[in-house]
Amino acid sequence: MRKSVLCGLMLAVAMTAGAETVVLDGGKAGATFEGIGALSAGASSRLLIDYPEPQRSQILDYLFKPHYGAAFHHLKVEIGGDVNSTDGCEPSHMHARDEENYTRGYEWWLMKEARARNRAMILDSLMWGAPAWIGGGKFYCQDNADYVAKFLQGAKRVHGLDIAYTGIWNETAYDVAWIKLLRKTLDRDGLRNVKIVAADQVNTWNVVADMNKDSTLKRAIDIVGVHYPKFASTTAAQVCGKPIWSSEDGPWKGTWAGAAALAKAYNRNYIVGKMTKTVIWSVVSSYYDNLPLPSSGVMRANTPWSGHYEVQPALWATAHTTQFAQPGWKYLDGGCGLLAGGGSYVTLKAPHGADYSIIVETMDAKTNQEVVFQRMGGLSPVPLHVWRTDEERWFERQPDLAFQDGAATVILRPGSIYSLTTTTGQEKGAARGTAAAGFPLPYVEDFDAYPPGATPRFFSDQGGIFEVVRRANGKGNALRQVVPAKGIEWPLHRNPFPETFLGDTTWADYDVGVDALIEKIGFVSLFGRVGKIAQDQNPPSGYWFKIDDQGRWELRTAKTVIASGQTAFAPASWHALRLKFAGKRIQAFVDRRPVANVENGEYAAGMVGVGSGWHGAQFDDLIIRGSDKSSWKP
Numbered sequence: 080m081r082k083s084v085l086c087g088l089m090l091a092v093a094m095t096a097g098a099e100t101v102v103l104d105g106g107k108a109g110a111t112f113e114g115i116g117a118l119s120a121g122a123s124s125r126l127l128i129d130y131p132e133p134q135r136s137q138i139l140d141y142l143f144k145p146h147y148g149a150a151f152h153h154l155k156v157e158i159g160g161d162v163n164s165t166d167g168c169e170p171s172h173m174h175a176r177d178e179e180n181y182t183r184g185y186e187w188w189l190m191k192e193a194r195a196r197n198r199a200m201i202l203d204s205l206m207w208g209a210p211a212w213i214g215g216g217k218f219y220c221q222d223n224a225d226y227v228a229k230f231l232q233g234a235k236r237v238h239g240l241d242i243a244y245t246g247i248w249n250e251t252a253y254d255v256a257w258i259k260l261l262r263k264t265l266d267r268d269g270l271r272n273v274k275i276v277a278a279d280q281v282n283t284w285n286v287v288a289d290m291n292k293d294s295t296l297k298r299a300i301d302i303v304g305v306h307y308p309k310f311a312s313t314t315a316a317q318v319c320g321k322p323i324w325s326s327e328d329g330p331w332k333g334t335w336a337g338a339a340a341l342a343k344a345y346n347r348n349y350i351v352g353k354m355t356k357t358v359i360w361s362v363v364s365s366y367y368d369n370l371p372l373p374s375s376g377v378m379r380a381n382t383p384w385s386g387h388y389e390v391q392p393a394l395w396a397t398a399h400t401t402q403f404a405q406p407g408w409k410y411l412d413g414g415c416g417l418l419a420g421g422g423s424y425v426t427l428k429a430p431h432g433a434d435y436s437i438i439v440e441t442m443d444a445k446t447n448q449e450v451v452f453q454r455m456g457g458l459s460p461v462p463l464h465v466w467r468t469d470e471e472r473w474f475e476r477q478p479d480l481a482f483q484d485g486a487a488t489v490i491l492r493p494g495s496i497y498s499l500t501t502t503t504g505q506e507k508g509a510a511r512g513t514a515a516a517g518f519p520l521p522y523v524e525d526f527d528a529y530p531p532g533a534t535p536r537f538f539s540d541q542g543g544i545f546e547v548v549r550r551a552n553g554k555g556n557a558l559r560q561v562v563p564a565k566g567i568e569w570p571l572h573r574n575p576f577p578e579t580f581l582g583d584t585t586w587a588d589y590d591v592g593v594d595a596l597i598e599k600i601g602f603v604s605l606f607g608r609v610g611k612i613a614q615d616q617n618p619p620s621g622y623w624f625k626i627d628d629q630g631r632w633e634l635r636t637a638k639t640v641i642a643s644g645q646t647a648f649a650p651a652s653w654h655a656l657r658l659k660f661a662g663k664r665i666q667a668f669v670d671r672r673p674v675a676n677v678e679n680g681e682y683a684a685g686m687v688g689v690g691s692g693w694h695g696a697q698f699d700d701l702i703i704r705g706s707d708k709s710s711w712k713p
Contacts, residue, residue, distance in 0.1 A: 098449035099419050103426055105456035108409035112427050113355045115401050116153025117362035121165025127365040128185040129383035129536040137510040138380050138388050143196040147508045149377050149394045150401040154193045155203035155358050156186040158230050161544050162208035162566040163574045166366040168540040171210050181233035190240050205246035211564035218567050219257035224264035246276045253278035262299035274301035281306045284316045312352035322355050329359035331375040333391035335470045341396045342440035342496045346423040350415050369584050369611050385516035395474040402505045403436035403498045420448040433459035436500035444493035453486045463499040474507045518583035520705040526556040543577020557697040564693050572614040578690030587684040588706035592657035597650040598695035602627040606688035607658040621685050624667050634667050634675045642675040
């Protein structure tokens with residue numbers, strides 16, 4: 080046997096004086112383990128659907144295929160509300176009261192891909208905001224209860240998806256009467272099997288007190304879910320008679336620091352807080368890096384034009400639980416706890432048979448620790464298969480650990496994750512993406528390759544919703560902003576005017592042009608050199624060329640108008656907009672006529688985008704050319 084392997088794991092099978100002893104008693108089952116999940120919300124998965132094959136399937140395998148990568152048990156998705164919910168807007172299935180469409184966006188697709196890889200995949204849903212027509216702008220109303228019910232019904236009718244859970248309003252004050260109304264509405268609409276999770280607030284268990292005062296509310300709520308609980312829950316929550324979950328968690332980092340934090344949360348949420356499920360945000364970082372909280376997922380996949388993706392250590396930290404235990408397994412009382420020298424351990428037993436797994440993390444340890452596992456209570460006598468991860472080496476198989484007289488000693492190294500199991504079948508996926516590459520130029524998009532209602536590849540809506548439509552003259556397709564009014568916003572993220580972006584933050588000198596049409600009144604916009612996109616009502620950090628139905632135009636930065644004027648620009652007609660960047664020189668054109676020629680050095684590089692007001696506006700024939708091909712004739 081290789082010396083490096085032996086030294087790396089340092090396993091022994093002899094009893095050692097002074098070692099910490101952990102009793103694994105198969106006859107003392109604790110709470111039921113309900114799984115590890117991940118959340119696709121806040122447009123965090125937007126760019127994944129745009130990946131080419133085979134890379135797209137490889138990413139999906141890493142996320143959802145059992146015994147391959149992260150192997151998530153549970154996928155939670157946003158019920159799109161046409162509002163910005165962190166890194167963009169997710170489209171609604173009902174832009175208007177009398178309109179339904181259950182093919183918009185990518186969450187339906189993602190749920191089906193997850194379920195195709197794992198037929199036991201548990202599905203969940205939650206709202207961040209809602210369209211403006213809901214309740215005349217009031218979130219907690221019958222309209223919204225109906226809206227949730229229709230989402231769940233559409234998932235089943237159109238896609239064959241049974242969604243097991245739904246929530247209230249992400250990280251927002253709940254309404255007791257509406258929770259009861261939602262339960263009544265779901266029951267009325269044949270959705271009695273859908274369980275309600277409440278209240279998805281950050282690190283507060285206040286809903287438990289309301290449940291204890293209101294028996295109808297307590298019957299309506301099936302799961303008490305809290306976001307970012309920091310391992311802890313209240314005594315009242317633990318004895319409330321309902322399962323308690325960390326319904327959103329995670330360090331928002333795919334790095335080793337993120338992996339270490341996840342390993343601690345997966346164990347300690349149960350050890351300390353008695354939470355039986357942990358759901359992390361996000362499932363995959365498939366959004367542009369200039370948006371909030373980059374690299375939040377266990378994988379990084381946000382350059383679909385290149386096919387490049389990264390499998391990060393946080394994925395393997397997750398695999399140390401998900402590949403070794405399944406929902407329905409039981410925690411073993413006594414086999415879960417904190418290590419004296421730093422770290423934690425949980426033991427989970429299969430509901431049928433004698434198989435079990437031990438997951439250990441030693442992130443807080445400073446030195447090696449010696450632990451004696453004593454097996455009893457009908458647990459399988461076979462040797463334990465051992466897997467280990469540390470900062471340098473991820474998810475590697477180690478020598479098996481055999482027991483002598485029902486006991487075994489293991490020496491645990493600090494900063495590590497271990498899985499010790501009687502089960503087999505675990506695998507470390509080996510697929511790899513292509514090399515990283517920048518967004519290719521020149522880039523041309525006429526939208527003709529998409530069906531009506533589609534979201535064109537690479538576009539990331541940050542306000543409003545942009546969909547492909549047939550042009551009124553029948554000559555191909557265009558991109559249309561379809562939301563007539565700002566919706567009911569998630570309080571943590573205010574919406575800007577409708578705008579959508581694509582490209583590369585390293586682009587410096589280039590031309591961008593687009594044909595634009597204001598349908599009735601309002602304005603259209605062309606953006607260039609867009610860097611940071613803050614999620615508020617203000618324009619992004621970049622240059623904004625804006626023109627309205629009266630021909631009034633402005634060229635501005637996020638805070639300052641640097642040029643303005645007036646030109647012919649009739650509504651209901653197509654007009655050509657163009658921006659040209661060369662160093663500090665910025666030129667703007669309308670219908671091939673120059674209207675601005677200024678110098679400004681506030682933004683050196685960035686993406687492109689188009690936008691409008693809260694009204695119908697259309698765009699076509701987008702073209703972006705690099706500096707070596709930017710000698711257009713205006």
